[in-house]
Amino acid sequence: MSRRVALPPLGTLSLAAELYLQALGVETVAPPPASRRTLDIGVQGVPEMVCIPCKLLLGHYVEAAERGATDIIMLGGPGTCRLGYSAAQQARRLREWGLAVRTHTLDLCHVHHDLFRLTRVLADGRSVRELIEPIRFLMDLLSLTDALETTALVARARERERGAMDRALAGALERVAALRNRRELGEQRDEILWLVRAVELDPDRPVLRVGLVGDAFTILTPFLNHNLEVRLGRMGVEVHRWFHYTGRIQVPLPLLLRRDRGGRARRAGRRYLRRDVGGFARSTVGEAALMAQGEVDGLIYVAPFNCTPEMVAQSALIALQREQGVPVLNLSFDEQTGPAGGVTRLEAFVDVLHWRKGR
Amino acid sequence: MSEVFLGMDVGSVTTKFAAVDRRGELVASLYRRTGGQPIQAIREGLAQMAERLPAGVRVLGMGATGSGRQLAGAIVGADVVKNEITAHAVAALHFVPAVRTVIDIGGQDSKLILLRDGIVVDFAMNSVCAAGTGSFLEQQAHRLGITVEELGQRALLSEHPVRIAGRCTVFAESDMVHKQQMGHPVDDIIYDLSGTGAQLFEQPGAGQDARAAGSVSGRGGGQCRGSAGLSGSTGHRSDRAAASRGDGRAGCGSAGPGAE
Numbered sequence: 142m143s144r145r146v147a148l149p150p151l152g153t154l155s156l157a158a159e160l161y162l163q164a165l166g167v168e169t170v171a172p173p174p175a176s177r178r179t180l181d182i183g184v185q186g187v188p189e190m191v192c193i194p195c196k197l198l199l200g201h202y203v204e205a206a207e208r209g210a211t212d213i214i215m216l217g218g219p220g221t222c223r224l225g226y227s228a229a230q231q232a233r234r235l236r237e238w239g240l241a242v243r244t245h246t247l248d249l250c251h252v253h254h255d256l257f258r259l260t261r262v263l264a265d266g267r268s269v270r271e272l273i274e275p276i277r278f279l280m281d282l283l284s285l286t287d288a289l290e291t292t293a294l295v296a297r298a299r300e301r302e303r304g305a306m307d308r309a310l311a312g313a314l315e316r317v318a319a320l321r322n323r324r325e326l327g328e329q330r331d332e333i334l335w336l337v338r339a340v341e342l343d344p345d346r347p348v349l350r351v352g353l354v355g356d357a358f359t360i361l362t363p364f365l366n367h368n369l370e371v372r373l374g375r376m377g378v379e380v381h382r383w384f385h386y387t388g389r390i391q392v393p394l395p396l397l398l399r400r401d402r403g404g405r406a407r408r409a410g411r412r413y414l415r416r417d418v419g420g421f422a423r424s425t426v427g428e429a430a431l432m433a434q435g436e437v438d439g440l441i442y443v444a445p446f447n448c449t450p451e452m453v454a455q456s457a458l459i460a461l462q463r464e465q466g467v468p469v470l471n472l473s474f475d476e477q478t479g480p481a482g483g484v485t486r487l488e489a490f491v492d493v494l495h496w497r498k499g500r
Numbered sequence: 501m502s503e504v505f506l507g508m509d510v511g512s513v514t515t516k517f518a519a520v521d522r523r524g525e526l527v528a529s530l531y532r533r534t535g536g537q538p539i540q541a542i543r544e545g546l547a548q549m550a551e552r553l554p555a556g557v558r559v560l561g562m563g564a565t566g567s568g569r570q571l572a573g574a575i576v577g578a579d580v581v582k583n584e585i586t587a588h589a590v591a592a593l594h595f596v597p598a599v600r601t602v603i604d605i606g607g608q609d610s611k612l613i614l615l616r617d618g619i620v621v622d623f624a625m626n627s628v629c630a631a632g633t634g635s636f637l638e639q640q641a642h643r644l645g646i647t648v649e650e651l652g653q654r655a656l657l658s659e660h661p662v663r664i665a666g667r668c669t670v671f672a673e674s675d676m677v678h679k680q681q682m683g684h685p686v687d688d689i690i691y692d693l694s695g696t697g698a699q700l701f702e703q704p705g706a707g708q709d710a711r712a713a714g715s716v717s718g719r720g721g722g723q724c725r726g727s728a729g730l731s732g733s734t735g736h737r738s739d740r741a742a743a744s745r746g747d748g749r750a751g752c753g754s755a756g757p758g759a760e
Binding site: 468 | 608
């Protein structure tokens with residue numbers, strides 16, 4: 142039986158990964174976007190105290206199996222938090238529920254090596270040489286989608302017509318979804334980028350710059366964070382997301398290792414958090430420290446409720462806040478569906494930033 | 501013909517209206533329960549306000565705040581829709597220009613707002629729990645057979661305060677029941693119930709700078725009372741009482757336990 146591979150929806154990563162697998166000749170299945178139902182399925186298989194990404198992911202895996210996936214790529218790997226064994230637990234739950242799928246874990250802590258390993262498993266029968274071109278395609282795809290998203294996150298704050306940026310981004314991503322190989326991408330790259338760069342902006346609008354740090358899964362899932370990034374953009378806030386796929390997946394040249402952004406963030410964060418406490422805590426504290434050095438007016442720390450690594454990181458940020466004088470808003474998300482409390486905090490935070498900036 | 505500006509605060513528990521003239525003087529106000537039906541509360545409240553205002557009054561502008569502000573703003577076509585944190589801060593600055601701390605014990609959340617030199621520099625809200633909220637105080641008052649308005653006065657009668665775990669409402673309630681069964685007088689239990697709310701403002705997680713929060717609230721009693729009196733959802737008298745009690749405890753907490 143041929144493989145039908147599914148990947149949980151995770152922003153533009155899923156889009157790029159799907160195109161990559163298709164370029165390798167692997168059939169893919171796209172699970173439906175996160176919904177109330179996804180979460181309802183997930184909570185049945187995960188203990189109540191566990192963080193929400195874990196629950197939502199399990200729901201995605203089940204919905205992928207329902208759509209006919211034979212192989213599911215799970216996010217996990219040996220981290221120091223629950224993420225370390227959540228994939229194993231979820232795989233077991235799928236078996237208990239009688240879903241006959243093969244599960245593969247993508248180790249988020251060592252993405253470069255593991256992506257290659259996983260590719261060889263999924264595209265079995267192909268030589269290493271045949272993998273080179275698709276891998277380069279994947280890197281170019283991620284670099285393109287990162288550029289699109291970064292532009293949208295910053296420029297949405299200045300859009301003249303509300304919603305124009307969202308439409309442009311959706312249109313651009315649709316064009317990306319139609320790309321089949323690196324040649325097509327090369328030919329259309331500028332044209333696709335221009336779709337979002339052509340959105341009419343108001344250069345005189347007073348905008349704020351906010352750094353979005355914390356748990357990547359929560360940041361990248363609008364269903365969980367109540368569309369935080371778009372909401373901020375429409376409040377006139379340029380969003381600087383700490384997490385970019387290109388930075389996570391591309392292998393930096395050893396010589397540049399200490400000079401790239403990741404290296405600088407590691408050094409900036411060492412002062413506040415010395416060891417790896419799991420999740421994205423260490424990288425996110427580093428990025429926050431770097432952003433606090435004049436790149437942003439304030440920081441928003443996003444975490445799933447009850448996430449241990451992020452709680453440690455949050456306390457590390459108190460010192461950062463005191464030393465650098467940068468305001469930090471902590472937002473934690475759980476199964477609640479009402480955005481009201483969060484919106485009040487966001488609005489008040491934006492007011493605080495305007496006030497401080499007006500000084 | 502008189503002219504007014506009308507403000508509305510549609511909260512989870514109560515809905516407040518205030519009309520001020522061009523000079524900012526209060527002309528009329530109304531304080532009523534939301535009763536879980538904000539639209540009805542707004543409609544009836546506006547009708548009651550009309551009775552309290554002189555006939556033929558012109559409303560020059562309307563503002564809405566509170567957790568129901570979007571709804572209220574849409575219904576009446578408000579000119580300004582602002583979150584309650586900013587509204588509190590601006591109102592407190594109007595009455596007490598040197599204000600440094602505002603504590604609001606609301607129905608569904610409690611807020612601590614820190615101001616320096618006339619601007620808000622930080623704020624904190626209870627994150628995911630009902631601990632320290634007006635609804636919890638009201639619920640416990642009801643369980644003890646008194647009204648929430650009486651809480652403050654009863655707490656002042658306490659002679660031997662007990663210790664109640666206040667970080668979580670489940671713990672707080674079981675602790676209260678336990679102390680009750682041990683034979684502690686209700687006043688002592690109420691004293692610490694008020695104190696638990698104040699302690700939350702001292703927690704490093706709640707106030708982002710615990711020392712500042714503790715010391716500020718210790719000194720700025722009058723300011724806290726004044727601003728808490730401006731709004732709040734559980735009944736303004738009780739809010740005043742709760743804030744003043746809480747404030748006393750916060751100061752007491754930083755001086756050492758049982759110093760009061």
